[in-house]
Amino acid sequence: MKKSRIRVLVAKPGLDGHDRGAKVIARALRDAGMEVIYTGLRQTPEQIIEAAIQEDVNVIGLSILSGAHMYIFPKIIKMLEERKMTDIMVIAGGIIPIEDISELKKMGIKEIFTPGTDTKKIVKFIKTNVAVA
């Protein structure tokens, strides 16, 4: 008998101070039956990677507002590649300019959700893109 749940690490890298958006998403994912590991504010890429390993998550959801995305996101992707953890899907949300979106996607961020995105869309995206037994 098997019973698997999608596990998502919701992390907030960068220095900006509030996490309202991340919490709204965390709640939506929980209500969709997922287990959300919420790690709080000001996470370093090292902390995010290590928590993702220990928690054995299927998805890392990054939320950022400070504009440091072009510095922090590539760093996280690179670390995942180095440690051969590319089976973990990375998605992101926050205020991210359109020109950066396509670049980040090329790097390996699977999808980027801008502010105001319906949380149902995020739930659906995760469910269609993550296969659990």
Add this chain to the structure above:
Amino acid sequence: MSLTEKIRNGDSRAVAKLITMVENDFQNAQPFLKELHQYCGKAIVVGITGPPGSGKSTITDKLTKHLRKMNKKVGIIAIDPSSPFSGGAILGDRIRMQDLTTDKDVFIRSVGARGHLGGLSRSTQAVVKIMDAMGKDFIFIETVGVGQSEIDVIKVSDVVLLVVMPGMGDDIQVIKAGIMEIGDIFVVNKSDRDGSDKLIAEIEMMLHLIEKEEKWHPPILKTVGTENIGIDVLWKEVEKCTDYLKESGEMFLRRKNRTRKEIFDLFQESWREMFFQFISEERLEKEVERVLKQNDNPYNAVKKLSAIFKENLFKEGE
């Protein structure tokens, strides 16, 4: 290198994968647990329980830092309630343990309380084993002390800390029900707030009402988790308590009871699985219908199903 060898080498990814297997598919995890069992029994398991928001994670974080100074290796199992509706959960204990994340000798795993086939205590016990086999000296289990299932889980530990805080109002009632009895050490956290002395007096009074056979009198200690105040004294008491438990034979007794329960639970679960293997959903449904329509009673239904069960069991044995 095999999965279990990796675990014994402290490979955190191997550990994390096996824990997932324990949670999702215990049958497949069992052969690995079997291999690991011989390396278990060294770690001391400390249960940390108490009402929501009393400071359990903060205390766990500070105790872990204290232990790291003595170069002890630490595992943490942080259990949070799951939504009864969706089965999902927000597991937020890591927020209070951020600095521990990148310490190679600390392993933290967040666990949702619901949806564990065969029960949360079975999987918690398995996670304890995995962390024990990876070489942890101390393993903390954090869980909200509310329901019976949480109390069962905390019984997986050798020593139990009950963390409370002043200003809980009627929440003190929550503590009374069944959980007072299992606390070896009482921690009045947030003692920077008003009312901690009153709370200590209340706990003392309640402790007088509980008759314990043991000679250990649970100490009541004040802490301010966020300020790291009272943490070293608290740890000294934990050591004192474990020394007492070891010397008095109580630790042995607790572990013995735990092992007995583990065997019984595993046995029960394997029979439960056999039930569904031998008796089809339709067959069960047929009996349910008959009972519902007053064509039969549940007692006869069980008798009939037992007969099918036994028949299959003998066939299996041939």
